[in-house]
Amino acid sequence: MKKFVRNWAIDTLAVLVAVYVVPGIRFKDDSLWTPFVTSLVLGILNAFIRPILTLWALPLLILPLGLFRLLINALLLYFVSVLLGQYFEINSFGAAFLGALIISIVSLLLNLLTGASRSRVHFAHWRQPPDSKHGGSGPVIDI
Numbered sequence: 001m002k003k004f005v006r007n008w009a010i011d012t013l014a015v016l017v018a019v020y021v022v023p024g025i026r027f028k029d030d031s032l033w034t035p036f037v038t039s040l041v042l043g044i045l046n047a048f049i050r051p052i053l054t055l056w057a058l059p060l061l062i063l064p065l066g067l068f069r070l071l072i073n074a075l076l077l078y079f080v081s082v083l084l085g086q087y088f089e090i091n092s093f094g095a096a097f098l099g100a101l102i103i104s105i106v107s108l109l110l111n112l113l114t115g116a117s118r119s120r121v122h123f124a125h126w127r128q129p130p131d132s133k134h135g136g137s138g139p140v141i142d143i
Contacts (some may be wrong), residue, residue: 006114011039014106021102024095025081027088036086041083042103045076074102 012035019025019035027034054074059069059107074097081090091095 008036008039008043010067010107010110010114011043011103014092014103015039015042016107018099018102020052022099024091025089025099029087031087034138038080038088042077042080045079046073049079050076070097070104071099073104076100077103 015038016035019027025039050072053075054069057068057072074093076088076102078093078096081088081096090099
C-alpha cells in the first residue's frame with residue numbers, strides 16, 4: 001500500500017508539472033481532488049490498457065527503439081481527458097504528446113530521487129590488471 005501511495009503521489013506531481021508547463025493541458029476546475037483523480041485514472045489505464053496496446057504495437061516499438069511508447073502514453077493521456085472531460089482538458093494530440101513526455105521525464109526523475117525506481121546508477125571503480133612485466137599497468141572496467 002505504501003508503494004502505491006508513493007507512486008500515486010509521484011504521478012500526481014508529474015501531471016501537475018505537465019499541466020503547468022504544456023499550454024494545451026489544463027484542469028477545468030480548481031478542486032484539490034482533480035489532479036489526484038486524473039493521475040489515478042492515468043495510472044489505472046497504464047496498468048490495464050497500456051500492456052495491451054504495447055503487445056498490439058510490438059513491431060512498431062521494436063523498429064524505432066521504443067519511441068513509439070511515447071505515442072502510446074500520449075494516447076492514454078488523451079483518453080484520460082476524454083474520460084474526465086468536465087475536469088481535465090487536452091486541446092490537441094500534440095499537447096498530449098508533449099504532456100506525456102513531460103510526465104515521463106518528471107516521473108523518472110522523481111522515482112530516481114525517491115528510490116522508487118528499479119533503475120540504479122552504479123559507478124564502477126578502475127582497477128589495475130595483474131601484469132607481471134609492468135606491475136599491473138592498464139585500466140580494467142568491471143561491469
